[in-house]
Amino acid sequence: MARNEQLIRQHKLLQLLEFSRFGSTLEELRDELVGDLGLTKLHSRTVRRDLEALQASGYGIRTESLERGKVYKLGKTNKGVHEIGISATELISLSIGRELLYPLLGTQYWRGIETFWNKVKDALPDGVFEHYDRYRKTLHVFGTPSKTYEQHEGMLKTINRAILEHRIVEIQYAPVGKPVSTRRIEPYGLAVYQSSIYVVATAPEVQDPTERLRNWKLDRFKQAIALDEYFKPDPSIDLSDRLGRSIGIFSGEKPTMVQIRLGERAAAWVGEDPWHPEQKISPEPDGTAILTVPASHPREVLPKVLSLGTEAEVIEPAEFRSEVADAVKRMAAKYQ
Template sequence: MARNEQLIRQHKLIQLLEFSRFGRTLEELRADLVADLGLTKLHERTVRRDVEALQAAGFDIQSDTVERGKVFKLGQNTAGVHEVGISASEMIALSIGRELLYPLLGTQYWRGIESFWNKVQETVPDGVFDHYARYRKTLHVFGTPSKTYEHHEGMLKTINRAILEHRIVEVEYESVGKPVTTRRIEPYGLAVYQSSIYVVAAAHEIKSSTERLRNWKLDRFRHATALDEYFKPDDSIDLSKHLGKSIGIFSGDDATIVKIRLGQRAAAWVREDPWHPEQKLTPTDDGGSIMTIPASHPREVLPKVLSLGYDAEVLEPESFREAVAEAVTKMAANYNSVV
């Protein structure tokens, strides 16, 4: 078994023991590991070896015999391993980050966030927490929809396991306005964008290296199964580069430079709230600007341009300009129709 899988399993063991007040038997730990990590099989001997390895590494894991058998639990000396020293300003920063991650509510990621946050609250001195609570009231985080992926937890576990093991995943995928299709994907990672989770994966049937990597919205997954088939990861794929090339989630290797005319007010708004780290604004004689920005699909530009109204005009490429013109024409027809 690969070493990273062993480390992930042992880390999960520590979490399970932390949450267990009365200890867990090896069989109970094995069952929890299988469920939480989405494993197809795991032998009790492997769990025993993991516990022994953690004990050898210095974790105070104690055993006791009770009515249901031999149980394992964390001893008092383990607390020092996780002890956290944190200031009020660090707590403020941490709590802001926690609120921004509300879309992960109901997933295994959120349980880790909440576990750590509760641990911090319990360990900081009262004075530090009071100072944090007083200043935290002055800052509010909002704008993140109350959307969660609680019902996708099982699929997330399956996909995470497939990412680590380089396994092909068979998914039932339902794009908006289209029937459900069965697809085979090669998952490389996950991305959170505007409160939605996306699976960055290659379409198994597409051979072109420039077209096969796509971002699949988790909301559209109806079912996911990790197959006993494996793929060889493409070492040339850089997820940070892939996700950072365009304005939104339609990122890819085929980003196009879009030129947009902005009026004075629109240019000021875009300077305040940039669309992309690589955007460039060149001032014009009328006080506005010509903006150039990379985009992979007209639908990335469309809502942003429409939000600026008549104060923005896509100049090129022609395909992007036509997409905006078509949307404006249809909107005008709606408003010109007699109600």
């Protein structure tokens, strides 16, 4: 192990003893240390010396003889010596999750993430954190967008309050390629999809109940004002269920099952990186495969199919096939 190895071992020993209900033998502590700290070997005598050093430092570590041998326990007065008990794997996982949430930078959510992250760091001795940090550098996270929602912090707070209080929100909304319009929405929740935040809300002026609930991209909000008007939430709306029905963000009441013929390589790619948890890939005798996947709008399928080039062909339904065919024709015309 690197420098500060004794400090790192002793810190981990205190964690192991604190969370051990019935105590641990010397061998059990040694094996736990080897596994959690990524050591190749560790002698029981070293662990015993660490325990003796902790006892000399004032920690109430006591021993008790049981059938399985001599066990070490942490005295009741020393319980809670660590505000946060965290392993190397847990710290690495937390660090990765923090990086994946960079689009929330500048929002109240990010401040909560940073506050918790700083608490973790403060609860660990410097040497221990340095040890974990070395492990963290073996894994790198790429491909996350550089966008943030710092400029939308005030609107996020307004929308959050409106969701909790069931208040109607008046927004200035600017769809791509269209002028800004004033809309009234009834917000039910927020969704993060491909590093973008969407406000899931009903449009009160829409009469068709299956079309009222829509996903409004926060990037397109120019203003959001919570009005002193309230709405009665529809108890039949289950956002978790609704948002998980389709491969994209255009979730609807009844997504369409789309069939796409994939080449051999494309079938392998989609198998490695699934589009949806409920997708099915059925091999064909000629080496191709038929992908069946739920989608609520042709625009959800279009970019995924185009990214596979000639390795993918939408078979049905006709509306989805036609949308892709038209896009391919327009692209071909540009390259003639």
